[in-house]
Amino acid sequence: MNDKMSIYLDDNLPTPLYIQLFIQLKNLIAEGVLKPNEKLPPIRKLAQQLGVNTITVVHAYKRLESEGLAYSIVGSGTYVASPTRYEPQLRHQEEDEHLQMMEKGQVQVSENAINLASTTPTPDLFPVDSFKMLINKVLDRDKGQAFGYHQIQGYQPLRESICHYLEKFSINVLTDDVHVISGAQQGIDIISKALIEYGDCVFVESPTYRGALEAFKSRGARIVEIPIQEDGIDLEKLNEMLSAYHPKFIYVMPYFQNPTGYTYSHAKKTQILQVARKHKTFIVEDDSLSELSFAHEQPLPLKALDTHQMVIYIKSFSKIFMPGLRLGFMVVPQALRSRVITAKHTSDISTSGLIQRTFDLYLRENIWEEHIKHMKQKYKKRYETFLQAVKKSFPESVKYKAPGGGLHVWFELPPGYSDQEVYARCLKKGVLITPGSLFYHQAHDTRHFRLSFAAVNSEKIQAGVTTVGEILHQYMEQKGTSAPSSQEYSPLL
Ligand SMILES: Cc1ncc(COP(=O)(O)O)c(C=O)c1O
Known part of the structure; x- marks a missing residue:
């Protein structure tokens, strides 16, 4: 040695x-x-x-x-191995800083930049007036009670309201199955703490949400990536992998998946449940966007079809309400309840009581329905503007599937083109996009990138998409006549 x-x-x-x-x-x-x-x-x-x-x-x-x-x-x-990501001497420092921040789940947006990278709503969409009215109601009603420690599992009246709310999605559960969390990211982290031992295996869709990958890695999980298809996870591959590994759970996003925007077909939903049951593994269902369905009916969650307590359902309100509140909930099978409560306790004891009580009034006073309707209208308009601009400006060889909802679209460049190159060119022109390589666990030379219309108004959507379109046309013309400049960059992990 x-x-x-x-x-x-x-x-x-x-x-x-x-x-x-x-x-x-x-x-x-x-x-x-x-x-x-x-x-x-x-x-x-x-x-x-x-x-x-x-x-x-x-x-x-x-x-x-x-x-x-x-x-x-x-x-x-x-x-x-040599430093994996980007060779600093080959990249511009600005690109490095941006990519490194993105890996940590943040984007740096300068004043005039157009942010097509972030999937977070803009503050003008936040319902500040109704929130002010309801928070005052809570303060008048509950006084100091609102500021004490709350039950680890969550404020009981809120958990009751959540049960009613879930009935609309055909999810019928008991108050004790519901756990309030400080955002879905905490839910993912708590589930990781409760279920993963060092060296355990976890299956994820590939590509997948980076925040989940990081949480699983932080617990020392071995991550197995199963490709996602337009109608859901690749079941053939899933079955093949399940015969080789026994994962603690399969982490999925069945509607408007991040980053692809794909939604599971009903058939895939029932099949993945059967497969999970056969192999005695849990499914973690991450739902942050199901309310934002513009084209089809409200999608039916996997949890609604879960007759055997296989699904851990995690709900985020960040994209449809206010991300800074740090509020979400989980529905957890009874067998995992006490482990999850312990993990939540060691995480932050309990979610803010004041926020829980205020959100409870949103649900009880039917203000929530109105709010969701409003958000959906606004986002649908942005979605349509975005798609029209894409149709007008993008080369035909750049493929995508209109997701029919959600907040982002996944684009595929023709073979030989690099997401890193498009990302770097966009950054130079003041448009932020997300390179596809950020969504993989293993090093991946991708030809994909994600664009979101969540954090930009219609004007900026048009300007941003037009610029990306021009960059794509230019890139294709240049590459048609010269060697690919993507050689300058090493792939992200
Ligand atoms: C798929 C997915 N899950 C979870 C989260 C985290 O959500 P929250 O803000 O509720 O913690 C995000 C945030 O972007 C996400 O995209």
């Missing part, structure tokens, strides 16, 4: 030895003790030095490889 590498494995710990070794090597890489492209010790030698079986080292190295931290050369050995 290299002098600078100090590794200690303890077979009294419940964590498998190969995972212990993997974590310690990963830390040595992160700390810069092991340098990019440095050769790792030969398997047999390291196994001997640590007093473990060679299989332990093989598994640890494989795990490093699967996380993109190492690579192997046949007949030579295993090496530390």
Whole structure:
């Protein structure tokens, strides 16, 4: 073993030895003790030095490889991967900063930029007047009570209102099945804490929501990506993977999926439930956009079809209400209730009582229905403006499927074109878009990008889409006559 590498494995710990070794090597890489492209010790030698079986080292190295931290050369050995994302010397600093922020789920928007990257509503859509009226009602009615710690699982009257609200979506559950959370991201994190042990496997749609990937990774989950198709997850691949792995759960977004905008067909919904039941695995259903269906009927959640308590339903209000309130809820199978309550307690004890009580009045006084109608109208208008502008400005070779709802559309460039290149060119012209590569766990050379119409008014939608259209036409003309400039960029992980 290299002098600078100090590794200690303890077979009294419940964590498998190969995972212990993997974590310690990963830390040595992160700390810069092991340098990019440095050769790792030969398997047999390291196994001997640590007093473990060679299989332990093989598994640890494989795990490093699967996380993109190492690579192997046949007949030579295993090496530390070079910094994965973007080679700083090849990229402009501004692009780097933007991409790094996006990886952390944020976008930096300068004053004149057009933000087609963010799926967050603009403040002019927030119902400030009704909120003010209801919060005052709560203060007059409940006084100091509103500011105490609340039940971990959530304010009981709100959980009752949520049960009524869910009946409209054909979800019939008990108050005790409902858990109030401080936003869906917390729900994903709580489920990860409650269910994932280091090294457990989790299935996700590919591509998927980055915030979920990060939460699963933070628990040390092994992530298996299952491709998504226009009508839902690829069931053939799902079945194949389920015969090789036993995931703790399958994380899905059945309507207006982030980032593709795809919605599951009814057939796929029933099939995925059957498959999950057969393989005894939970499904985590993340719903942030189901209310925003412009073309079809209100989609039926998977939870409504869940007759065997397989589905954990997570509801976000951020896209249809006010993201800064940090409010959402989950419907959790009874078998997981106490684990989820414990995880919520260690996360933030309880969600703000004042916000819960105010939101309860939205539901009880039927103001919510009006609000959703209003949001839907506004977003539908933006959606139509957006699609018209795309039809007018984009080259025909750039493909997309109109999602019929939600807040974003997923575009596919022809073979040989790079999302990174389009992203960089748009940034130079003051338009922010999201490169598709941000939505994958494994390194992916994608030809996709996501555009959203949530955070921009109609004028900016038209201006932004027109600019992206011009950039695409230019890129295609140039590439038609010269070598692809995408070679300058290495793919995102
Ligand atoms: C699919 C998905 N799930 C969860 C979240 C997080 O939502 P919240 O703001 O409720 O935490 C987002 C936010 O963009 C999302 O797109």
